[in-house]
Amino acid sequence: MNVVIIEDETSVAQNLSDLLFEINPEIKVLVVLETVQSSIRWFQKNNAPDIAFFDIKIADGSSFEILEKTKLNFPIIFTTAFDEYALKAFKYNSIDYLLKPIKKSDLEKAISKYQNLYTGDRIILDNNSKLIKTIREIKRSNTTNIYKSSFLVSYRNQLIPLDVHHIAYFYLENQLVYCRTIENKKYKISLTLEKLENQLNPRLFFRANRQCIVAKKAVRHANVVDKRKLKVVVVPEHFSEIIISKLKVTLFKKWIKE
Template sequence: MNILIVEDEELTARKLQRLTPEIEPNAIILGILTSIEESVTWLRANPAPDLILLDIELADGQSFEIFKQVPVQSPVIFTTAYDDFAIKAFKVNSIDYLLKPIKAEELRRALHKLNKFKETFSNNSNDLQHSIRKLLSQLAPAPVPVYRERFLIRQGQKMFSLPTKDIAYFYTRNKLSFAKSWEGRDYLVDYTLDEIFAELDPRLFFRLNRQVIASVNSIEKVNLYFNSKLKLQLLPAFDEEVIVGREKASDFKTWLGE
């Protein structure tokens, strides 16, 4: 196994150079590099090693910059004094990351993990890289949804921001959309109800029907209605009947009870 060490701390570099062959008898240390610049130059001029032991904090910056400058075809085990970099590390070919000071058992476990990847997927480098990237993509955290916190309201020649938390419900009338505030004021909103609902937190707002999107706190009363429908009373009061259809009634009750 051909291994490249990128580490600017001399003691850590020497420790990795000593420990790695002890744990992996077939290991050949190709070299010890100390900077982003050296690493980029080396990777452009040499075949991809079987593994890179890569320090995150180098003298000339964070080693993630290497991946922006040159394609890295090798699996990577990161070394770092800080665990804050863990998630970012796993997005760039990382098999594992080791916290300094490096412990022999942790290095042994990381090398064992690499060998397991090879055994599980293939000895073919391209297949291995594809499989590793696929697995690492699953380790990446799911994006946190961002919901609209305010709406821009126009009144004549004036505009102001209306916080979403100040809105009891949205409704449509004559093909126009309005927001009803908790104080009972009506504000014209320049979006359709479909567009509005797509940007609201579904834990806090529910599309009752084609005409109304309501905040959970605006539901004052729920009454059973004929044909398994529900009839609601909103707060502030809405001047028309608010009916939740049979097809939405079950989802509405689940949402209201969460």
């Protein structure tokens, strides 16, 4: 399920993205848009998502302006801190109206409503090729899709989805969590390392210690230090040594060989 989020508050957008992942790891956030104008441009240039979440009051106006200036043919779930817009929202292609702060239980009901309205009988109506594609996706979901595929990061006043395959490592710095990409770019991540560890594919990422999670593709080599410990050398270079304790050395060796 491809999703677009229109929301000008970074923390709210990240929370919504995380809740969607918890409800269904197959949900993919294509983009987070913060303004009316950027939303209109995006919808004009890109294929329609399966569903979109519209915050009503955004940075440069109201998301109703987007609907008035474009022809959108996908279902919408409105999100807002104000309930006075409910009646107007349902004049558009709206299937639900969620009040902030969004509760996981309410979001689950909204997603369930979407699935009942828009996907319930689709597998019967679609052609054989689409059925085959669906079967393949179900098979893949047993292995790869249960893990996070991207994270929302801030870049030049925009929120963009960052593919996990571009990440070299996650690390703790001054009590905040950041990631460093293969291209040596740094982004703040609004999740703890503990939550990240549970959401990342363990075949691709390894919790080296309390301060760092490394991607397999970033590991260049490891040196034995202090008898049975390992110092992992990564690219791009990390600002501090990445040390693996002797208790984790065997697990690391097994992981790196897989």
